[in-house]
Amino acid sequence: MTKQLLEETIRTIPDFPKQGIMFKDITPVLRDSKLCRDVAKKIADSFREDCIDVVVGIESRGFLFGMLIAQELDCAFAIIRKKGKLPYKTVELEYSLEYGTAIIEMHEDEIQPNQRVMVHDDLLATGGTAEAAAKLISKIGANIAGFSFVISLDFLNGQDKLKAHSEKIVTLVNY
Numbered sequence: 001m002t003k004q005l006l007e008e009t010i011r012t013i014p015d016f017p018k019q020g021i022m023f024k025d026i027t028p029v030l031r032d033s034k035l036c037r038d039v040a041k042k043i044a045d046s047f048r049e050d051c052i053d054v055v056v057g058i059e060s061r062g063f064l065f066g067m068l069i070a071q072e073l074d075c076a077f078a079i080i081r082k083k084g085k086l087p088y089k090t091v092e093l094e095y096s097l098e099y100g101t102a103i104i105e106m107h108e109d110e111i112q113p114n115q116r117v118m119v120h121d122d123l124l125a126t127g128g129t130a131e132a133a134a135k136l137i138s139k140i141g142a143n144i145a146g147f148s149f150v151i152s153l154d155f156l157n158g159q160d161k162l163k164a165h166s167e168k169i170v171t172l173v174n175y
């Protein structure tokens with residue numbers, strides 16, 4: 001995969017959803033099927049020796065490449081969603097946001113204790129979302145084998161929050 005092509009294809013929208021935020025939009029990447037496959041393969045390549053049982057995608061853009069990566073690794077795929085969206089019995093975790101709190105949840109039977117789990121999202125910013133996902137997975141008794149993101153906003157130091165859960169943090173494009 002050419003990193004340059006991926007960088008050029010990701011679109012930056014200034015001041016979305018609010019003033020001062022440079023929103024990194026991956027939807028143009030989705031139009032290029034080869035690039036999508038290459039992104040998934042590149043991330044999967046970093047985890048082939050890690051015996052991953054489950055890739056967990058974080059709502060909602062984490063579902064896009066998360067599923068492709070799971071296919072590449074020939075393992076299960078599971079989803080973490082905001083509270084109230086999942087139909088079956090769930091386990092949940094409340095975590096802090098800049099203002100207030102949020103609750104994420106997953107179906108109670110999607111991950112088994114002691115399984116090796118890789119957490120995936122499209123973008124790592126402050127790390128709060130991925131950290132909450134890791135805590136939810138740990139609450140079930142599974143092990144965090146690593147994290148992956150298509151994009152990392154390195155200047156926000158999100159990786160620092162995740163290192164307590166796993167030192168393995170794979171990112172493709174860094175700002």
Ligand code: AMP
Pocket residue numbers: 021022023024025058059060061121122123124125126127128129130158
């Ligand atoms: P955080 O919890 O701060 O690491 O935020 C990560 C989540 O927010 C991910 O699910 C991203 O999709 C989204 N996000 C945060 N900042 C941006 C940004 N600048 N561009 C696109 N998505 C973002």
